Amino acid sequence: MIDVYYWGTPNGHKVTLFLEEAGLDYRIHPVNIGKGDQFAPDFLRIAPNNRIPAIVDSDPAGGGAPVSLFESGAILLYLAEKTGRFLPADLRGRAEVLQWLFWQMGGLGPMAGQNHHFNVYAPEKIPYAIDRYVKETARLYGVLDKRLADRAYVAGDDYSIADMASYPWIVPYERQGQDLDAFPNLRRWFDAIAARPATIRAYAIPDRFRDLPEPSEEERRRNLFGTQPANA
The missing domain is CATH 1.20.1050.10 (Glutathione S-transferase Yfyf (Class Pi); Chain A, domain 2)
Structure with missing residues (x-):
């Protein structure tokens, strides 16, 4: 199982595009960046740059402890190497x-x-x-x-x-x-x-979170464009 810390941004969509194409089992954890969820201590332990996406793979190749990654490019490369898909071997x-x-x-x-x-x-x-x-x-x-x-x-x-x-x-x-x-x-x-079915599925994921509380405009600006959590 892969736990995905996600919000419906371009970088977030990169990861779900791969997961849907590859048919991997994954679980979404919404990180409402407008509300400041990216500054939560539990998330920062996985993603110290306080940016989504991040993943935790509890079944890495070769076994052992779970692997956590942040940065969308690193995640795509990791998943491609894990599955042997969407990255040529030559x-x-x-x-x-x-x-x-x-x-x-x-x-x-x-x-x-x-x-x-x-x-x-x-x-x-x-x-x-x-x-x-x-x-x-x-x-x-x-x-x-x-x-x-x-x-x-x-x-x-x-x-x-x-x-x-x-x-x-x-x-x-x-x-x-x-x-x-x-x-x-x-x-x-x-x-x-x-038109790819996996793309359509990936872009439908944000619909699951339509009922989450909306940040105020002040909250949104502070949490998206500030450098510190709101209570710092």
């Missing part, structure tokens, strides 16, 4: 997947995240910041679009953890100020992944 295929996994972790995710922040959440709208991150997001979309011109998926013919990492950061393209139709190869790839 040297060149593995290298292709890993470089694009780290491209997402170091580029698409952080830049799109800043795009969200300055476009949607920032109390002061700073034109320079908005323009800078919208344009950088568009550049990264262009990189992905070019990459997908002659292959079905990011790393080749097969769906991999590189796709699972990138797809959730494309889902909110409208909030990022992007027109997906301007990137036809990316659009084709996006639609194909969106």
Whole structure:
């Protein structure tokens, strides 16, 4: 059994995409980041960076004590190695997947995240910041679009953890100020992944938590963009 500490963010969706594709047994523990659950001591013991997602695998390969991990890229790599799926075994295929996994972790995710922040959440709208991150997001979309011109998926013919990492950061393209139709190869790839049954199941998970208490706007801003727990 894998315990998943989760909220319905792009990084959270990466993990459930894998778990649904692989058919692994898992249990969701909602971490309401707007309410500050990420600062709870029990969660910090698993994820010291106070960010979701995190997992605890009680049945690791080779047995022994449970394995806990934080950081979505590390989790995807761990799960791929645990199951032998969505990561090629050969040297060149593995290298292709890993470089694009780290491209997402170091580029698409952080830049799109800043795009969200300055476009949607920032109390002061700073034109320079908005323009800078919208344009950088568009550049990264262009990189992905070019990459997908002659292959079905990011790393080749097969769906991999590189796709699972990138797809959730494309889902909110409208909030990022992007027109997906301007990137036809990316659009084709996006639609194909969106139609996968595992994707549909993964994106239905947040519906389970619709009845959880909603944070106030002040709570949300403090807990999402502050650096310390609310009672620090």
